[in-house]
Amino acid sequence: MTDIHIKIKNLREDNNLKQHQVAGYLGISQQAYSYYELDKREIPSRHIAKLSQIYGVSADYLLGLKPIQAETYNLNATFIQGVKVKDVLISLQGLNQNNKKEAMKFLSYLHSTQ
Known part of the structure; x- marks a missing residue:
């Protein structure tokens, strides 16, 4: 490597x-x-x-x-006002496996409603 x-x-x-x-x-x-x-x-x-x-x-x-x-x-890009992309990723990675799956389902749902 x-x-x-x-x-x-x-x-x-x-x-x-x-x-x-x-x-x-x-x-x-x-x-x-x-x-x-x-x-x-x-x-x-x-x-x-x-x-x-x-x-x-x-x-x-x-x-x-x-x-x-x-x-x-760019993980330092603004996700929404006052929140960076890396903050979202760090928050998501802190979830347990079940909640990570639920978060992904919810994101899929949000995408489908746009």
Whole structure:
């Protein structure tokens, strides 16, 4: 995994996220996540998939299989007045599995009513 530790650190910093925030999204401790960025621990594939989702890049990019990253999302963009996109993601990741499913159902419903 070529330089994945550098890529995930740069992506995290580019999105103005703290290690503990990304760690929370992955469901691990901040210390465990810091080992990924320090290249002291191999990143499991399930975490590579989640990291690619949060940063809007492909897993191939993170793994060094594609030289150009996919379009990245500005997590600091305003979602609604006073709320950033990253705040919404962090709130959603803090839900239990059942509530995450319910949130997705509700979002689908809202989309269908537009």
